[in-house]
Amino acid sequence: MAEHIDVDIAAIAGAAVLVAGAGTAGRSAARHLVGLGADVTVVDARFGEETDDELAAAGVGQISIDALLAGTTRLDAFALVIVSPGFAPSHPLITQLRTAGLPVWGEVELAWRIDRAGLLGPPRTWLVVTGTNGKTTTTSMLADIVAGAGRAAVACGNIGLPALDAMAGQPRVDVLCVELSSFQLFWAPSVAPEAGVVLNVAEDHLDWHGSFDAYAQAKATALRGAVGVVGLDDPVASALPVLGRRVGFTLGDPRPGELGVRDGMLVDLAFGPGGTARDLVEASAIHPPGPSGVADALAAASLALAAGLTPREVGAGLRVFRPAAHRGEVVATVAGVEYVDDSKATNPHAAHAAILGHRRAVLIAGGLLKGAAVDDMIRDTRDRLAGVVAIGRDRELIVEAIARHAPEVPTVTVFTGDDGRVTVQYASATPETDRNADFPATIPAHSMPPRAADEPAHAVMTRAVEVAAHLAACAEDRPDTVLLAPAAASLDMFGGYASRGDAFADAARALPDARSAGGSSR
Numbered sequence: 001m002a003e004h005i006d007v008d009i010a011a012i013a014g015a016a017v018l019v020a021g022a023g024t025a026g027r028s029a030a031r032h033l034v035g036l037g038a039d040v041t042v043v044d045a046r047f048g049e050e051t052d053d054e055l056a057a058a059g060v061g062q063i064s065i066d067a068l069l070a071g072t073t074r075l076d077a078f079a080l081v082i083v084s085p086g087f088a089p090s091h092p093l094i095t096q097l098r099t100a101g102l103p104v105w106g107e108v109e110l111a112w113r114i115d116r117a118g119l120l121g122p123p124r125t126w127l128v129v130t131g132t133n134g135k136t137t138t139t140s141m142l143a144d145i146v147a148g149a150g151r152a153a154v155a156c157g158n159i160g161l162p163a164l165d166a167m168a169g170q171p172r173v174d175v176l177c178v179e180l181s182s183f184q185l186f187w188a189p190s191v192a193p194e195a196g197v198v199l200n201v202a203e204d205h206l207d208w209h210g211s212f213d214a215y216a217q218a219k220a221t222a223l224r225g226a227v228g229v230v231g232l233d234d235p236v237a238s239a240l241p242v243l244g245r246r247v248g249f250t251l252g253d254p255r256p257g258e259l260g261v262r263d264g265m266l267v268d269l270a271f272g273p274g275g276t277a278r279d280l281v282e283a284s285a286i287h288p289p290g291p292s293g294v295a296d297a298l299a300a301a302s303l304a305l306a307a308g309l310t311p312r313e314v315g316a317g318l319r320v321f322r323p324a325a326h327r328g329e330v331v332a333t334v335a336g337v338e339y340v341d342d343s344k345a346t347n348p349h350a351a352h353a354a355i356l357g358h359r360r361a362v363l364i365a366g367g368l369l370k371g372a373a374v375d376d377m378i379r380d381t382r383d384r385l386a387g388v389v390a391i392g393r394d395r396e397l398i399v400e401a402i403a404r405h406a407p408e409v410p411t412v413t414v415f416t417g418d419d420g421r422v423t424v425q426y427a428s429a430t431p432e433t434d435r436n437a438d439f440p441a442t443i444p445a446h447s448m449p450p451r452a453a454d455e456p457a458h459a460v461m462t463r464a465v466e467v468a469a470h471l472a473a474c475a476e477d478r479p480d481t482v483l484l485a486p487a488a489a490s491l492d493m494f495g496g497y498a499s500r501g502d503a504f505a506d507a508a509r510a511l512p513d514a515r516s517a518g519g520s521s522r
Contacts, residue, residue, distance in 0.1 A: 007080050007103050009113040013037030016077050018102075020044075020093060021084025022052060022062075028162035029082045029107040030060050036119065041078075043068050043093070065093050075100040082110050085158075085183035088208045106187025108180060111163035113190070120167045125175045127303045128222045130185060131199025131237070133350040134296045135159075137288070137323055138199060139179040141300035145317030146175050149309050153177055158184060175307065183208065185221040192243075195306035196222035197229035197299045201236035202349035216240065227306040229299060232258065247271075247306070249298035251291055259298045266298060266318075271305040281315035288328030290357020297321075326501035328354065332508040333515045337472050339465070339508035342485040343501030351487035352377040360384050361481040362468045364461075364504070366392035367488030374401045374487055382406035386479040387471030389414060389464045390427070393492040399427045410471055414464045416456040422463045457493040458503045465507035482508070 015038055019030045022044035033040045041061035042052075048064035055062060063073060069092060081097050081104045088094070098104055105113075115123050127146075129139045139155050146153035153175035156166035166173055180188070186209070201216050209215040220240040223230070228242030232250040247257060247270045254260030254269045259280075261267065266280040286297045301314045323329060326343040333339070340358070345351040348369075355361060355377070363385055365374075378385075378401045387410040390398040395413050402411050411427040468482045484504045486497075494500040509516050 007113075009036075009110070010117045010119065012080070015039065015079040016041070017080045017082065018043060018078045018097075019060075019082045019084075020087055020097075022046070022055070023084055023086070024160075025107040025162055026082070026084040027055070028164050029084075029110055030055065031058065032110070032114070032164045032168065033082070034058055034060060036114075041073075069093060069096060075102065078102055080105065082107055083187055085181060085187065088183075089186070090210065104187070105189075106184055108157065108163055108178075108184045108191060109188040111167065112188060114164065115167060121172060124167065124173065125307055126178055126191070126193035126225075127175065127307060128178050128180055128191070128193040128196035128225070129199070129299070129303070130180045130182070130197070130219050130222045131231070132202040132347070133345075133353060134199045134292060134299070135179045135181075136344070137293070137327055138197070138296040138299045139177050140324060141297060141318065141321050142303050143177040144321050145300060145304045145309065145314055146177065146307065148317040148320070149304075149313040151175050155179065177303075180222065182215055182218040186218040188221065191221065191224070193222065193225040195227035195229065195303045196225050197231075197303055198222055198237045198240055199231050199295070199299055200234040200349070201240075202347070227303075229302040229306070231295065231299065233295070247302055249295070249302055251295060251298075259302050261294065261298075266294070266301065266315075268301065268305060268311060270302070272311075278311045279315075280311050281318045285319050287321060288323050288357065290328075290353075292353035292357055293323075293328065326498055328357065329501075329505075331505035331516070332511070334469060334508070334511050334513055335473070337469075337478075337480060337482055339482045339504075339514075340484065341501040341504050342483060343490070343497040343504065345485040345487060346489050346497055348372050348374045348377040348487045351485040352380060354483060354485035355381040355384055358384065358479075358481040358483060360386050360475075360477060360479040361483040362387040362389065362471045362475070362479050364389045364391065364464050364468055364482070364484045365487050366390045366395040366398055367486045367490050367500075368392065368492045369394040369397055369488045372487075374398055375405060377487060378402055379405040382409060385409045386475040386477065387411070387468065389468050389471070391415065391460055391464050391493070392486070392488060392490075394488060398487075402427070410475075412467050412471070414460050414467060416460060420456070422456070422459045424463060424467060457500075458506075460493065461500070461503040462507040462510070465504060465511065469511055 017038045019026050019042045030040050043063050045065045047062045081102050143155035152173045154166045154173045155177045156163050157178040158181045159179040198219050224243040226244045229247045231237040232248040249259040256275045257270050259268050268278045272278045286293050304314050329341045330338050331341045342354040345354045390413045413425045417423040472479050490497045490500040
């Protein structure tokens with residue numbers, strides 16, 4: 001965690017402030033600091049080659065990282081540094097700034113200080129959501145619940161809208177439902193929300209934090225407020241220290257001080273008078289369906305109840321909530337099989353949860369695994385996999401994990417070959433097995449010849465969906481789902497997870513006899 005160095009934000013007018021990074025977070029911080037009367041300079045790698053007209057028009061100075069490191073500007077001229085979350089504490093710029101003794105905050109820390117100082121009106125209620133997976137769904141659920149109860153609320157933070165912009169917007173927002181990444185939490189040493197939750201903690205971003213313990217410690221920052229909520233089914237999250245009142249949630253039968261599931265109903269045993277059990281909503285009403293969706297709903301309910309909402313208001317909000325695109329979204333149905341876009345499942349932990357939400361699925365997975373292993377995911381879900389289509393740069397790592405842990409699962413790779421054509425290749429069940437031996441005869445290689453591709457990534461996804469449809473149709477135990485849950489980042493092929501999900505949806509809706517999620521036939 002970043003060290004806590006005090007600066008009186010109410011007296012920042014006239015002071016020189018350095019903002020590191022000219023992305024969404026940095027630009028938001030720069031705008032608001034200018035509004036407070038600070039003398040702002042933004043440092044960014046690209047400023048050596050170009051300037052930003054919008055920042056210049058606002059009176060914001062600009063300097064490149066190389067120039068600042070070279071000593072062209074005196075560091076002791078700055079009273080405060082605001083750092084964008086992408087800057088790791090080991091970055092040479094941050095190391096030099098901290099060595100100089102400068103206070104370094106993230107834009108979330110800046111938002112918290114401005115809010116606590118009353119510079120944008122009376123302080124808001126902060127409800128913070130973090131975890132390796134499920135943050136965005138939980139934050140969206142929470143914002144919908146609170147807004148549905150008639151309170152002015154907004155989802156902000158890592159979900160897209162900077163907290164500073166949310167606070168400055170009109171009409172005024174009283175409740176901030178703040179999704180925070182481990183990066184943002186690291187650079188927010190004094191944030192203490194009304195209630196915060198850590199959903200789960202799995203290996204991720206270890207290159208940024210340096211170790212798993214440091215990553216978990218950053219997540220635990222969310223638990224320093226009046227109420228700290230932890231996912232009891234996750235061994236790391238459940239063991240994190242809570243500064244205030246501790247509340248847990250579980251997919252099992254809850255004990256006193258917990259929320260959980262009893263007889264098909266989400267139940268609160270934490271916030272009722274005298275610890276009485278209070279029904280919230282039927283588990284079958286939760287979207288996205290499955291264990292991960294229910295867990296997210298329990299977490300959102302915990303924070304909403306901590307903020308004073310009633311069980312009736314919580315239940316009403318959860319009944320009408322629907323997830324955003326690319327998070328378990330049904331995009332098409334073909335012959336009774338649902339095609340589900342969970343492109344946001346960008347690590348094995350998230351994909352594991354996505355698979356468990358379905359009885360049986362053909363999985364499309366692959367991309368940039370970033371060093372993460374998929375062995376546990378494959379081993380734990382092998383009985384639910386009717387087939388796997390592996391794509392992306394690290395597809396062979398998925399094939400190898402299936403060979404080790406689920407050799408009976410039909411597996412196909414789809415990729416762009418050296419000739420620029422999309423190639424379908426059957427993976428062997430074991431090293432000694434003929435590559436085509438375990439695949440249904442109704443999917444012969446010659447039925448799927450290579451296809452020229454003007455857009456290789458989209459062509460690969462189209463082919464992958466076609467292969468998945470064949471596997472679904474030929475499986476002995478017919479699956480109910482073709483699931484895009486890549487377990488990997490998308491930037492080897494696509495501009496982001498949203499583009500990857502859109503390509504999947506387009507391909508699914510183009511299949512013969514496909515019906516879109518809205519029910520219209522193509």
